[in-house]
Amino acid sequence: MNAEPLTMTGAPVREVLLSVENVSLRFGGVKAISDVSFDIRKGEVRAIIGPNGAGKTSMLNCINGFYQPQEGQITFKGQRRDKMRPHRAAAAGIARTFQNVALFKGMSTLDNIMTGRTLKMKRGFFWQALRHGPAMNEEIEHRRVVEDIIDFLQIEHIRKLPVGKLPYGLQKRVELGRALAMEPELLLLDEPMAGMNLEEKEDMCRFILDVNQQFGTTIALIEHDMGVVMDLSDRVVVLEYGRKIADGTPAEVKADQKVIDAYLGVAH
Amino acid sequence: MFYREAGQFKSTYQADMAVFPIRQDRIGLAIILAIAFVVIPYFGDDFFITSVMIPFLVFSLAAIGLNILTGYTGLISLGTAAFMGVGAYACYKMTTLFPGVNIIVLILASGLFSAAIGVLFGLPSLRIKGFYLAVATLAAQFFLQWSFVRVPWLYNYNASGAIEVPQRLVFGVPVTGALATPETRYFVCLGIVVVLTWFASNLVHGKIGRSWMAVRDMDIAAELMGIKLLNAKLLAFAVSSFYAGVAGAMMIFLWYGGGEAADAFSIRLSFNILFMVIIGGLGSLIGSFFGAAFLSILPTAMKFGLPALGVPMAGATAEHVTFMLIGGLIIFFLIVEPHGLARLWQIGKQKLRTWPFPY
Numbered sequence: 001m002n003a004e005p006l007t008m009t010g011a012p013v014r015e016v017l018l019s020v021e022n023v024s025l026r027f028g029g030v031k032a033i034s035d036v037s038f039d040i041r042k043g044e045v046r047a048i049i050g051p052n053g054a055g056k057t058s059m060l061n062c063i064n065g066f067y068q069p070q071e072g073q074i075t076f077k078g079q080r081r082d083k084m085r086p087h088r089a090a091a092a093g094i095a096r097t098f099q100n101v102a103l104f105k106g107m108s109t110l111d112n113i114m115t116g117r118t119l120k121m122k123r124g125f126f127w128q129a130l131r132h133g134p135a136m137n138e139e140i141e142h143r144r145v146v147e148d149i150i151d152f153l154q155i156e157h158i159r160k161l162p163v164g165k166l167p168y169g170l171q172k173r174v175e176l177g178r179a180l181a182m183e184p185e186l187l188l189l190d191e192p193m194a195g196m197n198l199e200e201k202e203d204m205c206r207f208i209l210d211v212n213q214q215f216g217t218t219i220a221l222i223e224h225d226m227g228v229v230m231d232l233s234d235r236v237v238v239l240e241y242g243r244k245i246a247d248g249t250p251a252e253v254k255a256d257q258k259v260i261d262a263y264l265g266v267a268h
Numbered sequence: 269m270f271y272r273e274a275g276q277f278k279s280t281y282q283a284d285m286a287v288f289p290i291r292q293d294r295i296g297l298a299i300i301l302a303i304a305f306v307v308i309p310y311f312g313d314d315f316f317i318t319s320v321m322i323p324f325l326v327f328s329l330a331a332i333g334l335n336i337l338t339g340y341t342g343l344i345s346l347g348t349a350a351f352m353g354v355g356a357y358a359c360y361k362m363t364t365l366f367p368g369v370n371i372i373v374l375i376l377a378s379g380l381f382s383a384a385i386g387v388l389f390g391l392p393s394l395r396i397k398g399f400y401l402a403v404a405t406l407a408a409q410f411f412l413q414w415s416f417v418r419v420p421w422l423y424n425y426n427a428s429g430a431i432e433v434p435q436r437l438v439f440g441v442p443v444t445g446a447l448a449t450p451e452t453r454y455f456v457c458l459g460i461v462v463v464l465t466w467f468a469s470n471l472v473h474g475k476i477g478r479s480w481m482a483v484r485d486m487d488i489a490a491e492l493m494g495i496k497l498l499n500a501k502l503l504a505f506a507v508s509s510f511y512a513g514v515a516g517a518m519m520i521f522l523w524y525g526g527g528e529a530a531d532a533f534s535i536r537l538s539f540n541i542l543f544m545v546i547i548g549g550l551g552s553l554i555g556s557f558f559g560a561a562f563l564s565i566l567p568t569a570m571k572f573g574l575p576a577l578g579v580p581m582a583g584a585t586a587e588h589v590t591f592m593l594i595g596g597l598i599i600f601f602l603i604v605e606p607h608g609l610a611r612l613w614q615i616g617k618q619k620l621r622t623w624p625f626p627y
Contacts, residue, residue, distance in 0.1 A: 064492065090494035104485035106551065107478070114475075115482050119494035121475045125503075131470035136282060139474060143281045182493065 014042040017218050018063065018186060023072030025058055025242075032058040033069065033242045040186065045212050046220045047233035047250075051262060054239040056222045057099060060188045063220075064089040064096050077185070091119060095184035099191045099222075101171045105164035109174050112163055113149060116181025117142040149177045153207060169200040176207060180215075187211065189221040193228060201225070205232060230254065238262065271620040287469055304458055309451045317450040320568055322523045325457040326515050327564045331544040331556035332468050333511025338542070339550035340472055341504035342484030343393050347405035348512050348541045350412035353533030354382035355513025356520040357422045360431045360529075364424060371436035371443050372456060375521060379513035385412070386509025393501045409535055416530035423529075433526040444521045453522040460518065464511060469553055471507065480504050481551070547601055549610025558609035562601075567594055 019039040025032045033055045040046045048056045061067040063074060065084030073080055076092055095116075104112050121142060127135035150156055153173050158166055163174055172192060179187055192208065193201045205228060211217050223229050229236060230250040238246040238259050246256040253259055271292050278284040288294045308321060334348050358381035362374045389408040393401055416422060423429055435445030442448040443456055471477055482490035483500045491497055520529050540563060548559025570590040575581050581589065605612050619626070 066488070086488070086491040087494050087496050090492055096492055098489065102486045102489040104482050104489065106485050107481050111478055111481070115478045115490075115493050115495075118475060118479055118482075123475070125476065128474045128476050129467045129470050131474055135474060139285065140281045143285065147281075178493070 014044075016040070017042045017077060018220075019075045020059075020063070021073050021075070023059075023062060023069045023074065025055075025062060025067055025069045031242050033062070033239075035072070036239065036242070036244045037072075038237045038244065038247055040218060040220055041235075042218055043212070043216055044218060044234040045208070045232050046218075047229045047236045048220060048222050048239065049224070049226075049229055049236060049253075050239035053241075055242040056239055057190055058242075059239070060096065060190055060220070060222065063186075064094050064188060090182065093182075093185035094188065095179035095182040095186070096188035097172070097175045097179050097190060097192060099194060101168070101175055103163045103171055103175055103178070106162060108160050109150070109155060109158050109163055109166070109177075110146065110160060112174055113146045113177045113181045114142065116178040117146065119182065146181055149180050152180075152210070153177050169196050169203075172196065172200075172204065173207070176204075176211075180211065180217075183215075184217060186218045186220065189219060189223075191222050191224065193223060193225055201228065208232060271617065271623075273621070285473075287473055301462070304462075305455075309454060314450045317454045318523070320565055321454055322450070322457050323564045323568075324560055325454075325461045326519045326523055327541065327544060327560035328557050329461050329464060329518065330512050330515035330541050331548060331560045332465060332553060333508045333515065334541050335545045335548075335550065335553065335556045336468065336472070336480070336511065337504050337508035338545055339552065339555075340477060340484060341480040341501060342397075343390075343501060343504065344398065344402040344542075345405040345508070346402050346535070346538050346542065347389060347408035347412070349516075349533040349535065349537035350409040351382045351386050351509040351512035352516025352519065352537070353412055353416055353529065354385045354509075355379055355516035356431065356529050356533070357416060358382065358513065359517035359521060360424075360433075361422065363434055363436065367434075370438055371521070372438060372460070375460065375517040376514060378517040379510040382513025382516065383506040383510040386505045386512070387502050390502050390505030390509075393505065394498045406535075409538055413530060413533060413535075416533065429528060429530065431520055431526050431529045433521050433524075444525070446525070448522075457518055457522050460514065464514065465553060468507075468511070472553065476503065484551075543598065547598060547608055549608025549613075552608065552610035554613065555608050555610030558613065562597075562609065563594070566597075567591075570594070 016039045021037045023036050024034050036055075036059065048059060050056050058067060062069050065086045065088060068083065074084070075081070076094070104115065107115070121138055123135045123138050127133065131139075150159060153176065155170065155173055155177065158170060158174075163171060166174065176189075176192065189208070193204050196204065208219060208221070209232065212219050221233070233250060235248060236246075236250050236253045237244060238253055238256070240262040245258045245262060246253050248256075271290075273290045276291055278289065283289070288297060308317070312321065330348060330352060333351075334345060337343050337345050355378045359374055359378035362369070362378060363371065366374070389405060392404045396404060417429065423431055426432065433444050435447060436443055441452055443452055472480070479490065479495045479500045482493060482495055483497060487497055490500070516533065519532065520526065524532065544559030544563045545556060546559070547562055548557070549555025567590050570593060571583075571586050574586050574589065575583070601609065
């Protein structure tokens with residue numbers, strides 16, 4: 001009997017949501033990514049790991065359109081994309097958080113997360129100028145969704161505070177909330193746990209798993225904490241010097257000699 | 269003690285999202301509006317209305333315009349005066365082309381012309397920011413001011429190069445021209461400023477305001493939220509220039525009553541309005557009013573107030589002393605509170621909320 005392969009969380013393997021094929025990215029003479037291919041399946045948690053400078057963040061930047069790879073192609077939801085721009089990636093359903101928090105510092109937590117709803121708000125300029133009737137109803141409707149997210153992330157108490165003054169761990173949480181407000185199909189997390197203490201890390205892990213399981217959001221994450229990566233992810237891709245050196249389940253990757261060499265170094 | 273939100277519970281999101289969620293603020297606003305609409309025209313003399321209140325309203329509107337661009341969207345502009353000039357000349361041309369149209373409609377419509385010009389000069393903002401954008405808008409300032417002098421079509425080939433404000437009636441009452449009373453002109457200015465401030469407040473508290481502030485605070489993240497940077501920036505330029513244009517038209521038609529307009533819209537005015545926005549508070553509508561009051565009412569009050577108080581001074585000396593005092597005050601306020609008078613106001617309100625038991 002040929003059982004359907006299962007992911008770590010027990011979900012069956014589903015179709016490919018995003019596939020990266022032979023992507024190369026150069027900055028002048030520097031090759032940031034060379035000939036990398038991998039895919040992200042619907043509903044999984046996919047980790048991208050690798051030593052510093054391996055090209056992980058560049059990879060995310062290619063996926064959501066900040067960088068245009070010179071070679072290769074990226075297919076999202078079965079559609080090949082040329083000349084991606086970040087706002088079009090957003091419209092297609094890709095959200096992201098940044099390694100160094102990129103919140104709107106002058107705005108409150110609420111406004112930051114409300115900004116994530118921008119694409120879903122349809123009322124035009126004239127209704128906005130009146131802020132009554134349809135525009136107000138729309139605002140309330142989205143406020144309700146945002147309040148659910150605030151509730152989910154347990155940040156009710158900082159709702160009205162400007163985010164610039166919040167502690168780092170909370171800022172990361174607000175940033176996750178802002179990305180969630182977009183109701184993305186693919187959520188890219190660039191080191192969501194960098195600089196956090198153990199307790200904050202545990203909270204963040206919980207949120208990531210909950211997002212994946214409750215909302216069914218596909219997640220691609222970059223993380224340096226190997227414990228976190230091995231526990232959270234269904235599959236791991238390992239980059240080193242812009243090349244892919246391994247791809248598979250956490251157990252496979254952990255046992256891979258090339259990965260061990262990349263992380264521990266080899267005797268020359 | 270009197271300024272508390274205790275006991276005012278919000279049970280709907282609508283109430284929570286109100287611009288003035290605290291009842292005392294709403295009462296305060298109502299009192300201010302009552303003073304503006306009833307007390308000032310009733311008790312104020314002609315001098316007070318024409319030399320203090322009308323300039324204050326005109327500058328407030330221009331400052332709101334610039335604040336939308338610089339304070340909310342983070343784009344520095346040194347071309348405000350030029351955009352005001354576009355509004356003034358557009359209004360002048362329209363009064364000659366469409367003599368039958370209501371002058372208030374024309375003043376508002378002239379904002380559309382400066383909005384178009386503003387968008388045109390805002391195009392470089394996608395590529396350049398900060399000081400470089402300031403220089404690009406400086407080009408707008410010089411080019412447009414040059415056009416006001418060199419394109420005689422704009423002032424109807426008048427030999428003196430001046431704008432002659434024609435007499436226009438609204439519902440049988442003269443609004444512009446020599447016969448318009450200060451009270452009428454004041455009411456028109458006040459009405460326009462109140463309505464446009466309301467619109468601005470609606471815009472900055474909604475989706476559009478959030479996308480402007482997102483562009484200001486972190487443009488790459490804004491783009492990732494699906495905000496198109498070019499559209500957001502150009503919309504900010506359009507709205508900002510619209511306000512400036514209406515303010516410019518008001519300045520010539522309701523305040524100056526004509527004259528050599530090209531000189532009025534010089535770089536000095538641009539700087540003045542930029543100072544109003546900075547001193548009042550970037551990214552704050554109430555700050556725009558504070559800034560305009562600080563830089564337009566205070567000098568007038570000092571110039572005429574110091575001799576009136578019995579300080580023995582000739583008019584010219586009073587003017588020079590005023591310059592020095594205002595300069596000193598600007599420095600003082602920027603050191604005490606770099607975020608402007610609006611922040612001081614905010615801190616004051618916060619203190620008042622917990623007074624007399626701050627802990």
